[in-house]
Amino acid sequence: MTTPPLFKRIALLGIGLIGSSVARIARERADIAGEIVANARTQATLDRVMELGFADRVELDPARAVAGADCVMLCAPVGAYEALAQTIAPYLDPGCIITDVGSTKQSVIRDVTPHVPAGVHFVPAHPLAGTEYSGPDAGFTTLFQGRWTLLTPLPGTDPGAVEKISELWRRCGSMVEAMEPAHHDRVLAIVSHLPHLIAFTICGTAEGLEEESRAQVLKFAASGFRDFTRIAASDPVMWRDIFLNNREALLEMLQRFTEDAQAMARAVRWGDPAYIEHRIQQGRAIRRSLIELKQA
Amino acid sequence: MTTPPLFKRIALLGIGLIGSSVARIARERADIAGEIVANARTQATLDRVMELGFADRVELDPARAVAGADCVMLCAPVGAYEALAQTIAPYLDPGCIITDVGSTKQSVIRDVTPHVPAGVHFVPAHPLAGTEYSGPDAGFTTLFQGRWTLLTPLPGTDPGAVEKISELWRRCGSMVEAMEPAHHDRVLAIVSHLPHLIAFTICGTAEGLEEESRAQVLKFAASGFRDFTRIAASDPVMWRDIFLNNREALLEMLQRFTEDAQAMARAVRWGDPAYIEHRIQQGRAIRRSLIELKQA
Structure with a gap:
């Protein structure tokens, strides 16, 4: 048996x-x-x-x-x-x-x-x-x-x-x-490696603020920031190696993300509510699909 | 009574x-x-x-x-x-x-x-x-x-x-x-408004991928991406208005974040493991502080 x-x-x-x-x-x-x-x-x-x-x-x-x-x-x-x-x-x-x-x-x-x-x-x-x-x-x-x-x-x-x-x-x-290995690396770049790079980065950005603001970041972290800090707690050497070893796919996804973030920044600066709302709606579409797939 | x-x-x-x-x-x-x-x-x-x-x-x-x-x-x-x-x-x-x-x-x-x-x-x-x-x-x-x-x-x-x-x-x-109102807006820009802008943006970036990759983003979202989609599910009109009404602080924090992300991208491109590891460690410091403050 x-x-x-x-x-x-x-x-x-x-x-x-x-x-x-x-x-x-x-x-x-x-x-x-x-x-x-x-x-x-x-x-x-x-x-x-x-x-x-x-x-x-x-x-x-x-x-x-x-x-x-x-x-x-x-x-x-x-x-x-x-x-x-x-x-x-x-x-x-x-x-x-x-x-x-x-x-x-x-x-x-x-x-x-x-x-x-x-x-x-x-x-x-x-x-x-x-x-x-x-x-x-x-x-x-x-x-x-x-x-x-x-x-x-x-x-x-x-x-x-x-x-x-x-x-x-x-x-x-x-x-x-x-x-396929290349396809794996591309998919992982967007679902895992870029989110980790962003989470490490925003935590570092907050860490770099002047002392008073930094203290208040910690105090009021529950307002969204906290969700980013959890994945930013992952092992530094493991992630350093991942970033260096998926360089091309990661840099391409970061480039796409940066362009999208800059377009959002421009809409905020020049006051384009329709663009901002449209981009937010697009982002939400992914979440709805995850919920439908019971992956959320 | x-x-x-x-x-x-x-x-x-x-x-x-x-x-x-x-x-x-x-x-x-x-x-x-x-x-x-x-x-x-x-x-x-x-x-x-x-x-x-x-x-x-x-x-x-x-x-x-x-x-x-x-x-x-x-x-x-x-x-x-x-x-x-x-x-x-x-x-x-x-x-x-x-x-x-x-x-x-x-x-x-x-x-x-x-x-x-x-x-x-x-x-x-x-x-x-x-x-x-x-x-x-x-x-x-x-x-x-x-x-x-x-x-x-x-x-x-x-x-x-x-x-x-x-x-x-x-x-x-x-x-x-x-x-102080100005200090409030600055603190909220980093703990809440920027994380939401980033989460909306990365979901939009993923939504913009070619069909096959997009399907696999959904399938393998648990690898980090999913954490970003939750906050990206928030109300579009409310967030559109927040972005437009905290323009200066939000754009400043996004600018800081973008500089930090570009520095990380450069270290990935040119292969600077010490820089990457140092930045990841800095990001983790925030997480450790949150845990010490029992806010994690």
């Missing part, structure tokens, strides 16, 4: 919000991995992982973490992927699947693919899930429930490897969809 | 989210007004108000609504205030207090003050409360609980009138603070 695990041993390179959520789920249900190995950059993180008890083994050396694993999941900030891929390449078992959870897919493919040895499968993936918290304490088993995981498999990748990663995410509670 | 009502009769000119919440509270507790009169631009709204049952009387003519009232509260979009003030001026009883709930205070003072008859008191006010819903159905009695109401009284205003409006808002559950 028991479903056998998808993998004998999963190695999680990076054990923050996403990695530790996968580990917690794999620990709770027996059908994902027979053994869970966690790797992090610092022994302090690994000590904490052992205290939290969701890994069978911790390894400070990525090469030791991946040895003997049939699934290696990159869960570090995307800027660390190239060095990680280079480091682990000689230690990967034939037939092993490398996958990842990064929010940019073209850069991940660019950085990882050249290091993937013959006989090892690489299946880029991105679970669209997160909170503003980070680190191994932040993970939880329901993080991926009802959320999408986007796979951007390369042409010629073994379909069996793609299916195993799809099934891993389904067992984590996620819905799975395949997408 | 029963506290007498602050006012014999309150006339609410505009009966949307804010006006109908005040009416519901005044209806529930007997110590705000002996009689509640509601005015709106359309008979359909007034019919709905009578169905909802939180007003003693409805009047389509603002002049008839204010006759005999000792408190008149302007609860319409701020762009309608000047015409309303002009219309009602001849019908105001001596000793009556005019107050308002508008999100811009310098414009309200500019538009209303010239029409206030001798012997009538004008106390500008702004409850910092709202949801993305509008209309007489949207109000509820706990809307102002634990929220701030900012009063921007003019020099020379009768202190008794200011105190009565303060007490009205305290009885509505609000905390009350006085502020």
Whole structure:
């Protein structure tokens, strides 16, 4: 009756919000991995992982973490992927699947693919899930429930490897969809990367105000500003790497947004109520569609 | 033992989210007004108000609504205030207090003050409360609980009138603070008006994408974008009027934000990880302060 695990041993390179959520789920249900190995950059993180008890083994050396694993999941900030891929390449078992959870897919493919040895499968993936918290304490088993995981498999990748990663995410509670890497990066630029860039920026703008106004920003934040600060609390290194690794799509979306914001500013300056109202109505259309799709 | 009502009769000119919440509270507790009169631009709204049952009387003519009232509260979009003030001026009883709930205070003072008859008191006010819903159905009695109401009284205003409006808002559950009108407009520009302008704009930017991307924006909106759409669902006419009536402060804050966003874009384009990380850290400082102040 028991479903056998998808993998004998999963190695999680990076054990923050996403990695530790996968580990917690794999620990709770027996059908994902027979053994869970966690790797992090610092022994302090690994000590904490052992205290939290969701890994069978911790390894400070990525090469030791991946040895003997049939699934290696990159869960570090995307800027660390190239060095990680280079480091682990000689230690990967034939037939092993490398996958990842990064929010940019073209850069991940660019950085990882050249290091993937013959006989090892690489299946880029991105679970669209997160909170503003980070680190191994932040993970939880329901993080991926009802959320999408986007796979951007390369042409010629073994379909069996793609299916195993799809099934891993389904067992984590996620819905799975395949997408072109370039299209993924463009969609994520507008639904995630630009909103985060804007939220970080407006918080920085407020932080730069003179002391008295800054104090009152904090006091009266509930008036709309607060909604922006939640997503601005996310991990700085992870987001720095995302911005740098989805540069073109992010800059294009920011450019479109800036043009739209400037057009709104011009209508405010010169007093064009019809334009302002029309633009607000357009923005609301998206919200209504979300409500109709039950995504709001 | 029963506290007498602050006012014999309150006339609410505009009966949307804010006006109908005040009416519901005044209806529930007997110590705000002996009689509640509601005015709106359309008979359909007034019919709905009578169905909802939180007003003693409805009047389509603002002049008839204010006759005999000792408190008149302007609860319409701020762009309608000047015409309303002009219309009602001849019908105001001596000793009556005019107050308002508008999100811009310098414009309200500019538009209303010239029409206030001798012997009538004008106390500008702004409850910092709202949801993305509008209309007489949207109000509820706990809307102002634990929220701030900012009063921007003019020099020379009768202190008794200011105190009565303060007490009205305290009885509505609000905390009350006085502020200079110009300072109010500047603080609100950054905590409320700019976040709304940005949220409307990014939703419009997404709406303007080609059809396939737009569909995927909706599908994957949970990745950050969704947080922006909630505040973008707010009432278009109300927000149009706020933008046009807080022009200078809003444009200044948008200019600061745009400079900061462009600096971030430049760092992304030219690959300056230290700058990006520093700006993200700065933005997070605001969030940490909010958490410390228990406002997050």
